[in-house]
Amino acid sequence: MKDIIARLKENGVTLTPQRMAVTEFLSRSRNHPTVDEIHRNIQRRYPTMSVATVYSTLKLLKELGEIQELSIRKRGKACFDPNPGLHHHLLCRKCGKILDIDFNHPSNCPIMAKESIDGCKVEEVQAYLYGICPECLKKESDKKG
Numbered sequence: 188m189k190d191i192i193a194r195l196k197e198n199g200v201t202l203t204p205q206r207m208a209v210t211e212f213l214s215r216s217r218n219h220p221t222v223d224e225i226h227r228n229i230q231r232r233y234p235t236m237s238v239a240t241v242y243s244t245l246k247l248l249k250e251l252g253e254i255q256e257l258s259i260r261k262r263g264k265a266c267f268d269p270n271p272g273l274h275h276h277l278l279c280r281k282c283g284k285i286l287d288i289d290f291n292h293p294s295n296c297p298i299m300a301k302e303s304i305d306g307c308k309v310e311e312v313q314a315y316l317y318g319i320c321p322e323c324l325k326k327e328s329d330k331k332g
């Protein structure tokens with residue numbers, strides 16, 4: 188967390204308290220929040236925080252390579268990941284949460300081992316899996332007794 192703030196300062200980024208709040212919130216979150224989710228949470232502490240500020244801060248962090256915007260969408264909304272490195276994700280069909288999947292790093296993926304597929308050079312693999320998260324599975328099995 189300190190690292191990201193330090194790096195932003197090194198990049199000459201002016202860290203207003205509001206930008207700081209967005210950066211802090213996202214770096215602590217594990218559930219790939221949407222802009223609205225980030226905004227709602229921060230507004231409790233910063234009632235004057237606008238969605239536009241959240242957007243512009245996320246855009247800046249993305250440009251600096253500190254975070255990534257996922258191409259998978261949470262109920263149609265863009266969501267953000269404090270981990271800019273390649274990793275896989277699972278979208279839970281029950282609760283709509285997006286989880287990090289700790290499975291073979293994408294660079295070990297058999298697709299990556301191929302020089303080319305159908306004449307295309309493969310440079311990056313990010314898998315989006317669809318299924319049911321452990322929490323929802325537990326709820327289901329609790330219901331069944």
Ligand SMILES: [Zn+2]
Nearest residue numbers: 279282320323
């Ligand atoms: Zn779930």
Ligand SMILES: [Zn+2]
Nearest residue numbers: 268270274287
């Ligand atoms: Zn992730």
